Amino acid sequence: MDSAFGQLTVLGSSLVLLCGLTLLWRRGSAAHIGAFAAQSVALAATAGLIAVVTGSRELWVVAVILLGLKGILMPILLKRMDRRFGGPRELEPYVNTATSLVIGGLLVVLAYIVTWPILDVSRLPTRAGMPLAMGLIFVSLFVIISRKKALTQVIGFLALENGIALLAMLGTYGIPFIVEVGVFLDALMGFLVMQIVIYRIQETFESIDVEQLNRLSQ
């Protein structure tokens, strides 16, 4: 039972991570938003799975909130934002796609090296997914660093938040509900702030290429 449960959580975590890696692969905003939505759904499913096995009611609520807020609502908001300001494609990123993907793979290996000491002490059946969650955090950070378009960076930020949530779920069988809600609100606030910032960037530079911000220093 435990081993099958472990396998399934790893499977869920892998899916969540793969969606994160899709951000590095694809270029279009639509594909990024789709990947984020799929990632959130996979995350919600993983949360639901843990909820079923542990019987935690709080996690159920978290799963539902995740599905509703990040799986459905945020993608809609993002799409609207994309329609309003989106350029056609991701601008040529700082690191080209193939290299980005290889770096992404290496970041996952790094995550695995970093989390190994934790795995040694942990006895949870879900522990095997933790390096993947850590990997997602690294990959999301890399997305934020290496991509130029503000919208992609927002999605990277949201994916980072997903990674933290996944890590928390796998590591402790669910974060305290109140913290989770706080993080959600935080993310939502961040999202709204970013939206306003993007709007401002768009107003000022008529583009949402954040590289344009370099001009502020001149």
Place this chain on the structure above:
Amino acid sequence: MIFLLMVAGYLFGALAALLFARGWVARWLTAAGAIIGGACAVTLAVAEVFGFDIGSFQIIVVLARRPWWLQGGVIQDPAQPLSAVFLGVVGAIAIPAALYSIGYTRAWEGRRSLRMPGAMLNLFLLSMSLVPLAENILWFVLFWEGMAVTSYLLVMTEAEEPETVHAGNWYLGMTQFGLGFILAAFFLLLPPDGSGDFTALAKHAATLSPGLKSLVFVLALIGFGSKAGLVPLHVWLPSAHPAAPSHVSALMSGVMIKLGVYGVLLFGLRLLGGGPAWWGGLVLTLGAVSALLGVLYALMEHDLKRLLAYHSIENIGIIFIGVGAGMMFLSYDLPALAVLGFVGGLYHTINHACFKGLLFLGAGSVLHATHTRNMEEMGGLIKRMPRTALFFLVGAAAISALPPLNGFVSEWVVFQALLGGASIPQREVAVLMPIAVAMLALASGLAAACFVKAFGITFLGIARSHEAEQAREAPVSMQVAMAALALACVVLGAAAYAMVPALGRVVAGLAGLPPASAVTVSWSLRVPLSAPGAVGQISPLPILLGLALLLVAIPIGLWLSRASRALRVSDTWGCGRIAQTPRMQYTAAAFAEPLRRIFAALYRPTEDVSIDFHPESRYFVQSIAYRAHIIPWFERYLYDPVIDRVIAWAARVRAIQSGSLHAYLTYLVAALVIMLGLLMLWGS
């Protein structure tokens, strides 16, 4: 007896070259000496490694009575099986290379004397044969330096070319740089009683602190790595190997750089007796990086011999991957896997000697026939030099690790060793293994691409120059030499079931590796793996026979069936254009273009297109010149700054060179006073 005969053979060859200097007598006698020497070396090595009853008994008896001038623990009979392997490699390539030189040097008649090259060739072979036999620091360094000097003189054979002089300077510089590190490593190991005997050194090494041992190992790795051509110490290799005459290139690439591997094994296993895991990790990493960078730079090379030289870097990398993996397994106390890693490395050493020797000889034949090394001026040689082409094809398939040839089998053993990496208890170290697997796989895939280019552009298609059109098949002696090596590539692959256990015995006993052979034999090659009961198994001989059977059966089946037998010769299809010219073919540069773009971040290519328009209208182009250049990283970012610094410093030092005799005498006196002062300080 045989040992003495080997030495005598080489010396005879050298003497013959000095005495006769030119004419067919000189060529034949020089080669005969080297062939006798090589044959003796192979006999010694085979008897030792395979433990042939009759032969080995005799040899040991004979060598037990050492000649008087060798007494005193200076040179040992090859009782060290590891030495025997390298001695055998030297001999095995010496024979075809010497045979080849008979035909190859005929073109020198009337232009160049054989005196220096012939004598140096034999002395080069002699010193290379003696390096693995040396059992004492003094003799080792002496032979090592003899090898370096003779090979330098051989590289400088065509010293009239400025390119050759440049290559020779680099080579000499890097060799002496490496020798410095080797000497430092030896002296740190020197026991207090000053005995330079290797056994004494090993005994003393056991008493050293781990930090000092590591220092010795790193120094030795730098020293021998520079000889082996490990990245980033490889810069001399791509220029020095092509500059030498082709049979010498074959020896340098096939044999000499392998002695760097011997040096690392000598230090890592025999003298220091294994060490912490990071030694192996360092060797593995350097090997993987060399393998990948070597092949990537080879892809961009259109000079046939330089391309082969870069492939030597790649293959040295593969050898070091095997050796590094073996050292890591040794430190984690996984002896069976360690044996596998070392065996893979040694097996690839032998195999690479065969196919790289073959390829350099093939490139030499092409050079002999077309007088150019530039692939863009070749093409269509398969029709004018069919036998050379066939032998080169065998070598190309072997180096591309295509089954059932030898290159595949040894890479397979290395792969199996790396797959065992999962049993390393420390996971963050174990991760190195899959990364090495990926790099090795990429390197071997790119090598296949590179040799499609090397063979395809050189031998296939239509001749791209007048010289290529007029090319003639190489002389018989050169063909026989290549045929022997091509046959060796096939046999070494098919005989894997005998080679691997024999090499397993060679490494047994070194640094506490298990004496029993861990590799079981049947007609197929079977190696134990990490998981209990699991084995990796392939049978190169049945693969070879099966492929041969299919290759015979399919045409016969086709002939017997109702399939049409009609065949008509027509023009190449070119969308109906009027005539085809050689310039319409794909070039070597074009072939490598996709990979150049994909790895643009590494190559930093600079392109330069200049278009010559018709004076009347820009719509008509008269000519387009396209120049692409890649920036060799290490030369630019590692060596150039250092060299610049040295030159600047030298310029400053020049100030003291006043030319005045008084000034020099003053320096002498000052130096003397300082030395005396130091001595007094030391004494108190």
Place this chain on the structure above:
Amino acid sequence: MPLPTGYTVAIAQTALALLLAPGLVGLIRWLKARLQNRRGAPVWQPYLELRKLFAKEVVVSSNASWLFRVAPFVVFASTVAVAFLIPVLAVPSPFDPVGDLLVVVYLLLLGTFFLALAGLDPGSAFGGMGSSREMTVAALSEPTVALAIFALALGAGSTNLGQIVARTMADPAAAVSPGYLLAFGALFVVTLAENGRLPVDNPATHLELTMIHEAMILEYSGRYLALIEWAAWLKVLLFFSLLGNLFVPWGVATVLTPSALGWALATLLAKLVVLAVVLAVFETRVAKLRLFRVPELLAVSFVLAVLAITVSFLVR
């Protein structure tokens, strides 16, 4: 009735693979035609094409050498040799000790190597273009293949095909383990790249400048072309059998009884049909990538393989 011996089964499965291969490609083509709202050629169309090509005359370029005429046989022989080695119907095959997964991969590379050389032989610009691209794609997919093999071998402790199949059969949970699924994904992408399928190469293209595989064989005709095409189709079938039998080994016969072999044949056909449908739907949905975007796709498969290994290390 005496039971069939291992050797007869091995030879029979090779013959079966050779016979089924054109049908499989015909099925994929038919499915794709239907997905394009066309009626399409019947499933047995490739057999008719083979018959026609074998009956036709061969036209050889005057610039071509013996290599051009040997290459089709090498390509065909190496692919047939692979058919002997991989588990199509039954394990353990008596040829199992002859070659493992690495031998399979490198034997296929042997065919590619000779085909690429044959592309350069007639001195046509198209052939060189095809060779260059084919070798680029082949080289870049090598690391993924090696890592996927590594991931499979980690589970079984060996690269031998028989042991991999036996291990997955003994431990069915392994088949749904993320390591296996990710390795499957990686190998699927490699299957597309190695067989010249969309989005790497379009098997139905007519434009020389977009070709990879097709450009290399532009000079071939008659029986030589038939051998190359047949080998290419066989390669598709072999990759499908590997995907089907290594990752979902159920149905593969472990005893050589007629009923077990019959069941093995039925499951093999079912697996092939499922994979053909997946491939046809996938090829209908995607567009061909630009050549210089292909490395990105291969990088994706590489990352999948890296993840497969990472996960396998942990689950172990």
Place this chain on the structure above:
Amino acid sequence: MGLLSKIFRTGIVTEAFPPGDPQIVHLVREVDLRSRRLFGRALGIREVDAGSCNGCEIEISGLMGPVYDSERFGFHFVASPRHADLLLVTGPVTRNMEVPLRKTYEATPSPKLVVAVGDCAHTCGVFKGSYAVAGSVDQIIPVDVFVDGCPPEPADILRGILTALGRAPQAS
């Protein structure tokens, strides 16, 4: 998913082979039985534009589409004359295309068929007598079937190919 549901909503659009005017297709000579049987269901077609106005090409490209779907007869267009069994030639043969057309014919392994499509291929059409035209297709290479029309309909071209193979449905 949108794509797949559209595919299923549309369904097969290939039309039945329409009856047509037999006068448009002229059979020059009968194909021998063996080739006819051989090519009956597997035919590689190489299209050669020998100087046409591209009107015929537009119609030919209709053959590959879902409505006419020549693949259901086992025909497919190939990228090289080496793979071809039948040359589909259009246009009056211009001086510049004379040699390429001959070379294409030479490059095609026998047995092989030639179908000339369009009025221009038959009679040079409005380009007759132009200094740039070398002649009609049959003056350059042997032709098996002419398909008339300016341009002929895809169904007529299909009928021409089928006639060359001796597979044309008998017009009632």
